[in-house]
Amino acid sequence: MRKDRGWRRRASSCGLVALSTLAVVIGGTAAQAQDVLADHFRGKTIDMYIGYAAGGGYDAYGRLVARFLGDFLPGKPKLVPRNMPGGGGRVLAGYMFNVAPHDGTALAMADQSLVLQQAIGDPTILFDSNKLNWVGNPAADNNTIAVWSATGVKTFEDATKKEVVIGATGPNTSSQMAQLTNALLGTKFKIVTGYPGGNDINLAMETGEVGGRASSPWATWKATRPDWVRDGKIIVIAQIGLTRAPDLPNVPLLTDLARNDEDRAVIKLISAPATIGRPIFTTPGVTEATLRAMRQAFDAMVKSAPFNEEAAHEKLDINPVSGEDLQKIVSDLVNTPKPVAQRLAAIIKSP
Incomplete structure (x- = not known):
């Protein structure tokens, strides 16, 4: 019995030494990798x-x-x-x-x-x-569909009754959201592509060249055009994501507007990149x-x-x-x- 207890103590000690040695090796390897990357x-x-x-x-x-x-x-x-x-x-x-x-x-x-x-x-x-x-x-961050106040469109339902020109950069979310809502939700968006970036579309909205954007993150509006948000120059009529933004509690998600489960699955797919x-x-x-x-x-x-x-x-x-x-x-x-x-x-x- 004593020999057995002694063997166990020695085995335990050896195990601790082995773990300590391994930790030192791993730590040393990690430090060496950092040094190599730093160089x-x-x-x-x-x-x-x-x-x-x-x-x-x-x-x-x-x-x-x-x-x-x-x-x-x-x-x-x-x-x-x-x-x-x-x-x-x-x-x-x-x-x-x-x-x-x-x-x-x-x-x-x-x-x-x-x-x-x-x-x-x-x-x-x-x-x-x-x-x-x-x-x-x-x-x-959730994307948004936002229109210029001068268009007279105040709700998503309004956009199903009146044409709004949407500015876009190309075949990406800036045009695709408008295509999707036209096809599944009955909006009357007219899409104009070819703008180099979102800022160019914003300038076009100010001059009346276009009436809105169909995919711009809510955080970007607040950061780059806080006066537009504050003064009501833009009106967010829908948001694109999987959950509503806390400060847009009354603006519907596109998934809320889906007419059936099949349409909702497609809308959910195009809404997922908001997490990216x-x-x-x-x-x-x-x-x-x-x-x-x-x-x-x-x-x-x-x-x-x-x-x-x-x-x-x-x-x-x-x-x-x-x-x-x-x-x-x-x-x-x-x-x-x-x-x-x-x-x-x-x-x-x-x-």
């Missing part, structure tokens, strides 16, 4: 590409991230924002997938709808969203250590006081989604059941 990024410039022209919501969030993310990366590299508009974000996403260096020196923020476009088989998508590496999203929000991603082929460091840096950044203080100053809502969660959302969307995806694809053809 890799130190003195480097990371290009932070933004898929739209300056002045809009994507640009505001992209530049905010570019100011702070480098402080949380090993080696503290400098991030330089660069606008690359075109094709509703397709130009940038294709560049990241096919051209940009695969060493972690290129980050991007492109349209949230691109993943959905891949899910419905859009032939203009020349990349695989599942193979892009998703770093995080600083702002999951303002996505940050990098190229295929980056090392696991690099991607892990980027995701950890993003998570630390969105929790930091300086980042949140600056976001509040710019009136940018922060409602982050981690890179790991974003990668799963992307995968789920890409693998949408075919019948639902095919019906949506038939509706949102390029205008």
Whole structure:
């Protein structure tokens, strides 16, 4: 019995020593990986590409991230924002997938709808969203359908009785929401595409060239046009997401307006990208250590006081989604059941 107890004590001691040794090895390996990444990024410039022209919501969030993310990366590299508009974000996403260096020196923020476009088989998508590496999203936020007050349209029902010209950048959510509501909910939106970015559409609304936008995040309206919200120059007639925004309790979700379960399933699919929000991603082929460091840096950044203080100053809502969660959302969307995806694809053809 004594020998047995002695053996157990020695075994326990050996186990503790082994665990301690393993912890030291793992800790040392992690520290060495950080040192390697710090050496890799130190003195480097990371290009932070933004898929739209300056002045809009994507640009505001992209530049905010570019100011702070480098402080949380090993080696503290400098991030330089660069606008690359075109094709509703397709130009940038294709560049990241096919051209940009695969060493972690290129980050991007492109349209949230691109993943959905891949899910419905859009032939203009020349990349695989599942193979892009998703770093995080600083702002999951409902999109809105908003009209200029001078149009006389005050409710969603009004838009089923009166034509409103909708400005759009291209075959993405800016035009697709109007196509969807025309097809399933009876709106009379006339869609005009070709604007370089959201700010250009806003200017067109001011001049009377168009009467509204069919997909602009609620947080972006509050950040970039707070006077329009305050003074009632724009009227939000519907919101696109899976739950209502807390400060839009009386504005219906598109899913609330669906006429049957089949239509609701299609509307729910096109509403899901609201969670993708303002996505940050990098190229295929980056090392696991690099991607892990980027995701950890993003998570630390969105929790930091300086980042949140600056976001509040710019009136940018922060409602982050981690890179790991974003990668799963992307995968789920890409693998949408075919019948639902095919019906949506038939509706949102390029205008």
